[in-house]
Amino acid sequence: MxxxxxxxxxxxxxxxxxxxxxxxxxxxxxxxxxxxxxxxxxxxxxxxxxxxxxxxxxxxxxxxxxxxxxxxxxxxxxxxxxxxxxxxxxxxxxxxxxxxxxxTPTRAVPGVLRASAVLLDNLQDPGNVGSILRSAAAAGVTQVYCSSGTAFCWSPKVLRAAMGAHFVVEIYENVDLAALVRDAAIAVLATSGYATRRLYDLDLRQPVAWLFGHEGQGVADDLLALASDQVVIPHLGQIESLNVAACAAVCFFEQLRQNQSVETS
Amino acid sequence: MxxxxxxxxxxxxxxxxxxxxxxxxxxxxxxxxxxxxxxxxxxxxxxxxxxxxxxxxxxxxxxxxxxxxxxxxxxxxxxxxxxxxxxxxxxxxxxxxxxxxxxTPTRAVPGVLRASAVLLDNLQDPGNVGSILRSAAAAGVTQVYCSSGTAFCWSPKVLRAAMGAHFVVEIYENVDLAALVRDAAIAVLATSGYATRRLYDLDLRQPVAWLFGHEGQGVADDLLALASDQVVIPHLGQIESLNVAACAAVCFFEQLRQNQSVETS
Incomplete structure (x- = not known):
């Protein structure tokens, strides 16, 4: 020393x-x-x-x-x-x-999306990005792709909020999400308050990519149009939106729930 | 003007x-x-x-x-x-x-817990408190009880994170949570990483009270002991804990999912 x-x-x-x-x-x-x-x-x-x-x-x-x-x-x-x-x-x-x-690890983006992943389009808040990494790691979603507008994952605030998730997930930054979504070999599900398909009506027992967008504006229109499906988390009452990190947790764990009920049934 | x-x-x-x-x-x-x-x-x-x-x-x-x-x-x-x-x-x-x-509304705590509620024991982070209020409001959990150690709900940071949820839920602050839990007429479910009952194995088709604790230390031992049940959100991989607001969202929406599948079945 x-x-x-x-x-x-x-x-x-x-x-x-x-x-x-x-x-x-x-x-x-x-x-x-x-x-x-x-x-x-x-x-x-x-x-x-x-x-x-x-x-x-x-x-x-x-x-x-x-x-x-x-x-x-x-x-x-x-x-x-x-x-x-x-x-x-x-x-x-x-x-x-x-x-x-x-x-900080730098990775070349793999050619084609095949494993469950989360795609972050222009997420601004480091606390949200960190919480999403943490939930993804806990739910077994181990690939994370970030657009260039998303908060830098290796900043102190994101690291603190993610509590070590950085070391179990693969993080790709500055990714061209449109190209990734266009070429994906699995379904890409974008969450949107305007969607009509309910999260709970989807079959999530295979790998899917979850696409989340900017805290205020949501997923950009061009990416929404490329997604396989737009899904909504049903809600009750007069509050029609969730914090994006809360929304991501609900999606990841609904996928985990469906997969675990397959294993135990 | x-x-x-x-x-x-x-x-x-x-x-x-x-x-x-x-x-x-x-x-x-x-x-x-x-x-x-x-x-x-x-x-x-x-x-x-x-x-x-x-x-x-x-x-x-x-x-x-x-x-x-x-x-x-x-x-x-x-x-x-x-x-x-x-x-x-x-x-x-x-x-x-x-x-x-x-x-800011001040309310007398109603005698006995009978409707779905969320109980916050010593939650520190205003962003977490706000996100939990927002998720609760979206999922139809409209009563919120906070211990005196929990961040003040009517601070600018909590208000900003909750995006208007304050105006659709009933917030009670400085509450003696131990007395509330002891006298509750419904099940009080405390989340704990050490619990063995899985969230998805619970029947949530009646009102329940969700009890969440301090970001680092979890729910205090005396409250944990009073709760009807301790539940864990199953996880995969090496990250064993979720951000408390993410955890709350998963619980609230599992309850909503179970209730909605009753309605549609």
Whole structure:
């Protein structure tokens, strides 16, 4: 473990840039995982990070100690920072001061959609994107395709909301969703408040791709027109729309319910 | 329409306090509804506000004009503010500058739980609380009971996330949930990652009360022990938990699905 206490240190300057700028994260292809839960999930599911950074005030924390030990066993550098320097990197209030520097995976989009997937068209809110990743991972939907207008998945807010889902799903960003939908080998289901087919009337016992759109405007018209089907979640009463992350959870788990009732029947 | 352009104006000072302080909102029993959608929903579902406040730059907006007209027909004061003064009240970036001042309803807790309801134990995140209100309203679950540790429902963030659900559900705050659960005339179902009963194995074709807990710690042990049943949403793969608002949506809509399949069968 070495200690960096100068704000002019090159590693610290790199961390500061990544912490503060989505553009810097995209350009470097790197991001920061902040907090015990994300670091533990990464170690367990993806292995060692590029670097491990610890606030001096967190060194005595046993969870932090266990992570540091595993990282050092993998011969990866751990760096301690004075608490003030650490705090300037972190968006987590009252968090335990440990973070990983990691490469963000870049993947070539596979040719044709064949496995259950979620397609995000222009979703704006990082909390919604993170919640959708988390629900998808929990429901076994492991491919995620994002249009260029969708919030960057490897931002601190999305990472925090997804609680480790990033490490079990395959994320593709800046995807041409129209081409993906046009060539899909499976049904692409777009949710729309104007649709007439009810979610519960669909047979979801085979892979499907779920298409969700912008929080205010929904799925773009050109994509809606390309989808195999438009579906609505039935509602009661005077509120006619759901938060998009709530809507996604209902869809994913209806698919899981149908698949599990096949297995047990 | 009158214009207020001094920061020392008593109405403006009241608005400023309500905009900035949860404590002030609780104490006054008043809150602000910011933006066209919330104001329109309120007018439609609850009627006229106490006051309508408009940014001068928004006066030419036709949606704003329509709201102002309806408010003035109800003989309620509309006040125009210079854009800079309005902006100091609003948390909505790039929003259309119109807000209502309203009384927040206070209700006595009904004696015994008999209708489908949602109980929130110590939920922290205003976005989660708002999303749960929105999903509940859409699924026809119209009673909401919050413990004193739960985020204040009438804060700007909860209002924004709930998109008008506040005006179709009955919200009870600072509720003694233990007493409510103990005396309930219907089943109280607590979600827990440790439960063994699957959501899909429950018969939800009668009123139930759903109990959701703190984002990190879940439902408190004493409440869990009082609940009729503990249920789990089945999951696949390595992510074992859902965001609480996603979890609530899945529960509410499984209940709606079961009830609708009764009606159509």
């Amino acid at each position: 070495r200690t960096v206490s100068s704000r002019e240190n090159p590693l610290y300057k790199e961390l500061k840039q990544l912490a503060g700028s989505s553009q810097a994260r995209r350009k470097a292809g790197r991001t920061l995982l902040d907090g015990v839960h994300l670091c533990e999930s990464y170690l367990q599911l993806r292995g060692a990070p590029l670097q491990c950074i610890v606030a001096e005030g967190a060194l005595a924390n046993p969870e932090v100690g266990a992570i540091v030990q595993r990282v050092e066993q993998a011969r990866v550098h751990c760096t301690a920072l004075p608490d003030a320097l650490y705090k300037a990197l972190s968006q987590v209030e009252h968090g335990v001061g440990i973070m990983f520097l990691i490469d | 009158r214009t207020v352009s001094s920061r020392e104006n008593p109405l403006y000072k009241e608005l400023k306090q309500l905009a900035g302080s949860s404590q002030a909102r609780r104490k006054a029993g008043r809150t602000l509804l910011d933006g066209v959608h919330l104001c329109e929903s309120y007018l439609q579902l609850r009627g006229a506000p106490l006051q309508c406040i408009v940014a001068e730059g928004a006066l030419a907006n036709p949606e704003v004009g329509a709201i102002v007209q309806r408010v003035e027909q109800a003989r309620v004061h509309c006040t125009a503010l210079p854009d800079a003064l309005y902006k100091a009240l609003s948390q909505v970036e790039h929003g259309v500058g119109i807000m209502f001042l309203i009384d």
